[in-house]
Amino acid sequence: MANTAPSTTDGFVIMEHTLANGLRVVLSEDHLTPVAAVCLWYDVGSRHEVAGRTGLAHLFEHLMFQGSASVPGNGHFELVQGAGGSLNGTTSFERTNYFETMPAHQVELALWLEADRMGSLLSALDLTGLDNQRAVVKNERRQRYDNVPYGTAFERLVGMAFPDGHPYHHTPIGSMADLDAATLTDAQDFFRTYYAPNNAVLSVVGDIDPEQTLAWIEKYFGSIPAHDGKRPPRDGRTVSREPGAVLRQHLVEEVPSQALMAAYLLPLDGTREADAADLALTVLGSGESSRLYNRLVRRDRTAVTAGFGLLRLSGAPSLGWLDAKTSGEACIADVEAAVDEELARFAAEGPTPQELERAQAQVEREWLDSLDTVHGRADELCRYAVLFGDPKLLNTALAKVLDITAEEVRAVAARYLTPENRAVLTYEPAEDEPAEDELADDAAADNDSTENDAAEDVTA
Structure with a gap:
């Protein structure tokens, strides 16, 4: 051995x-x-x-x-x-x-x-x-x-x-x-x-x-042979866009409501900035106590849901995923303006002490939940070994998050959560009223077009 x-x-x-x-x-x-x-x-x-x-x-x-x-x-x-x-x-x-x-x-x-x-x-x-x-x-x-x-x-x-x-x-x-x-x-x-x-x-x-x-x-x-060839490097940490790159799309589809979605490029996983970004997105868009939910759903009533998610990536910029579904006749432009206003205010002021404490407690609870099972621990050990070269980082990861300051959270938001650093996708529902010459179509077609049952995860 x-x-x-x-x-x-x-x-x-x-x-x-x-x-x-x-x-x-x-x-x-x-x-x-x-x-x-x-x-x-x-x-x-x-x-x-x-x-x-x-x-x-x-x-x-x-x-x-x-x-x-x-x-x-x-x-x-x-x-x-x-x-x-x-x-x-x-x-x-x-x-x-x-x-x-x-x-x-x-x-x-x-x-x-x-x-x-x-x-x-x-x-x-x-x-x-x-x-x-x-x-x-x-x-x-x-x-x-x-x-x-x-x-x-x-x-x-x-x-x-x-x-x-x-x-x-x-x-x-x-x-x-x-x-x-x-x-x-x-x-x-x-x-x-x-x-x-x-x-x-x-x-x-x-x-x-x-x-x-x-x-x-x-x-x-032990008897399985190693691969003796080279594997092609696939490092995507640099993102260079051509002039005129498309960073906004508008789709008209069979969806329940208008929607605003966006992907923000964030720091690489494994960095202190990535942990600060995680806390920023938690304050801004995680759950019904978040800033975006309070602004768009509770106060303005322009959305039925609004929040942020985080996809951590180590070989490319991580992605902050914004998702807001509009309410009633609300306008996407108004929702987007409110989002930008909230992000700009957060970039200027940062989280309050109470918001930071709550966000760190939420991240801590999620982290401890993931380590509560032997499967969760085994998976995290592999993650730190494969992506960062050291499984022992598991033992210090939480302490690093709890050490992040309000200023670090504000600074990462100011740097990354900007209109210039995102791709935007908007949806509006397709017209569902049939034309006169389509009324004779098979009635089953309408039923098929509205069946949107969520699929279960497919087991391999």
């Missing part, structure tokens, strides 16, 4: 280990409950895709559940669930992760399953499996993006915020055309490039014996 280094800093006890093939391992022992989480992050996401093959990272996440050499078909799900565990996988701009939460005595099974597909999935990958999961992903796109009101809003805003050619220009779901174009060779090359032990971090958290767990990891993962 090489490079074993336990950490006993304040917080969770963390042990790090690196196999000879480059797989980084992070262990954290916790005997509070008889369960353990196995989490595997691969350093590959939609930012690593090339033009014409968007959606390949997400498609491959699905293929990882299609069957491997020793576990055909749906066997991965059947074995984990049959042992009393749960599992899933997700894809983002910056990584793809796979995870199982198991009864403590079944951890070895989860490790063997993850090692088996890392080492042998390529031999089981065929065109039938690719076509099957291609259809699943295309249906997921229809259900979650194309056939729901405002469903493509985030995709459009990302495309405006990050210019064409930027590695973050497209979202992980990919386009229908690119999903159709993906070949078996594309999938095989993608696996060979990114699904290697030296491009992954494995964390195991919970009721474990660290030495035994390391022995299992060596046994099952």
Whole structure:
């Protein structure tokens, strides 16, 4: 066993280990409950895709559940669930992760399953499996993006915020055309490039014996060869737009109400400025006590909802996501003017002591909630290891947020939350009154056009 280094800093006890093939391992022992989480992050996401093959990272996440050499078909799900565990996988701009939460005595099974597909999935990958999961992903796109009101809003805003050619220009779901174009060779090359032990971090958290767990990891993962080639760099920290770039779109669609949405470029994740931006957006737009909700919904009554979200990104500017749905006959221009007024006032004055205290308490509660489960802890350990190189940062992350000052929050708002630093998307409802010569159309067409049931998340 090489490079074993336990950490006993304040917080969770963390042990790090690196196999000879480059797989980084992070262990954290916790005997509070008889369960353990196995989490595997691969350093590959939609930012690593090339033009014409968007959606390949997400498609491959699905293929990882299609069957491997020793576990055909749906066997991965059947074995984990049959042992009393749960599992899933997700894809983002910056990584793809796979995870199982198991009864403590079944951890070895989860490790063997993850090692088996890392080492042998390529031999089981065929065109039938690719076509099957291609259809699943295309249906997921229809259900979650194309056939729901405002469903493509985030995709459009990302495309405006990050210019064409930027590695973050497209979202992980990919386009229908690119999903159709993906070949078996594309999938095989993608696996060979990114699904290697030296491009992954494995964390195991919970009721474990660290030495035994390391022995299992060596046994099952140690013989998988490292990838000996170079992976293309996909750094998107610089955003350069051409003169005349489109930063505003107006759509007329079948939506319930007018809407104002915007994406603001914010500091890189992992920086003190990113934590300050998180607090700024919490004060401005998180929940019914936020400034924007109080102004637009309660006072002006021009919106039924108004708020901010934050997408943290480490390889490109993070995104502050503004979402306001108008009320009644309210005008989008009035809502936008009110938003800009509130942001300018915040940039000038900053948060009050009470607002900052409340925002820090909210962030603290959300952070502690995420660490309350062994799965949440395992995921965060992988996150800090993959994106920032050091899983021990988990133990100091909250203290850094609580150390942010009101002036830092004000300064980050003044610098980034400006009209010049955003992409804007507005919606207005399409006219739903049919023309006289359309009244004879099949009545079912109207019913189909108004069915907007929210799709469930599709399990891989």
